Amino acid sequence: DPLDQTVDGRSLGLGVDPDDIESDDVEGPKRSEDDADADSTAPRQAAGSDSGPGPGTDMAVTLSGACDAATGAAHFPDLCRGLSDGAHAAARTDVGAQLAGFLGGAGDALRNADRVEGTRLALALEAGAERVTEGDDGAHPGSLLAVMSAAADGALDASDAGSDLVEVLVSAAEAGLVELEQGPVADAKLSESGTVDGAAAGFLLVLDSLAAFVSGDPLPEPPRLDREPPTTPSAGAARFSVRGRITPPDPGVELAADLEVVIHELSERSSMERAGGQWIVDATTTLPGAVVEAMSGAGRLSEMHVGLAPGPT
Structure with missing residues (x-):
């Protein structure tokens, strides 16, 4: 688990020197930033296209691939490399590639850590957002990239105020939610349907789940849509x-x-x-x-x- 409180035999929560985040003294092979950038910007089909999975599906598949590849990691370098490589391999659409790029950028800020506290996590969220939003024109409020950036800003604000790990995560999620709700304001189609960007909402669910895990709270429950699928009505059925x-x-x-x-x-x-x-x-x-x-x-x-x-x- 990316925030397992026994990773590398150390406890999360106290003392980290942000100055060592850019250090490259990591044991073992690793992907270069150029490799990760190439993967996250490589052409992929748009989520929800006729030939590709929807954004929610690709988010889930990409995150599952990341977690599978990182399973068994005992140290942060292996953990971060596994999350990034697994996500890039699993991504099928632009949405999955953006999530994979985010994980790669965040991993660069975490791979030399021996523990994670609020400041380190805020810098990781910032690095992840910067990895995938550098070329974003900012013209799509409430989108996945906009929510990633807002969440990073919220985390940095909380870190600057001296907040702990949980408070930084909560602040990131709250700032991301504020940005998410700007989608229907700017997009008439979202407003008419009363919905938000599905990929951005999925990203916030990841942050909510991390906050719940670290704080010991119950994980967010998925919507209860467990009704039996309706049978196809016969021709001529009353409408x-x-x-x-x-x-x-x-x-x-x-x-x-x-x-x-x-x-x-x-x-x-x-x-x-x-x-x-x-x-x-x-x-x-x-x-x-x-x-x-x-x-x-x-x-x-x-x-x-x-x-x-x-x-x-």
Whole structure:
């Protein structure tokens, strides 16, 4: 684990000299920065293209490859090299390549460490963000690269204030979340769907998980989308119109995105709009009961309408 508190037989949390971060006196072979830069900028298909995996899938595959390659590492040089090499090998799209580049840059700042505390981690997040955002034009608020940069800035601010490791991680995640929520403000498509950048949200989940591990808190739980997949309706099945308002206990963008995915899968056509602290759902479906069940699981329902949809059945 990248933050295993017994890595190299030392405890995380106290005293580090930031001046040795750029040192190259590392045992064993390692990837050069030029190699890592070449890997992170090599042409790859866009996430979500017809021939490639979606951004969430590639994030998961890339991170899994990184962890598999780093399993068994007993020292930071091996750990950092494994995370970087495994991620670069597993990445299939631009999103995975960006995550791999970030891990490579962060690894350069950590590979000579004997322990990690707030200052060291903040500098690692900064190095990771700089590795992949150097050519970014900053024109895409809420994107993966923008969230990486914001998280690094938040970590540095906390480190400058003398915060400890957990506080630096929390500050990074909070700053990243603020940036993530700028996506729907700047992107009309995200605003209309009530969603955020999936890759950026996945990156924040990694930070949240690290913070939970280091602090001893429970790890974040994935959304509960464990319903049985709906059976494909037979031709001529009746089509229903389902409309209504939902008042969720927490109108956050992640919960809205989860609900929208479920309703989309259950419907032939669907839309979900925000109105203050409510969500307005309008769906055409052959499975009205399942749609209503999904809506009721997300909050209190009001102004519900369920009826036969116009047109041929």
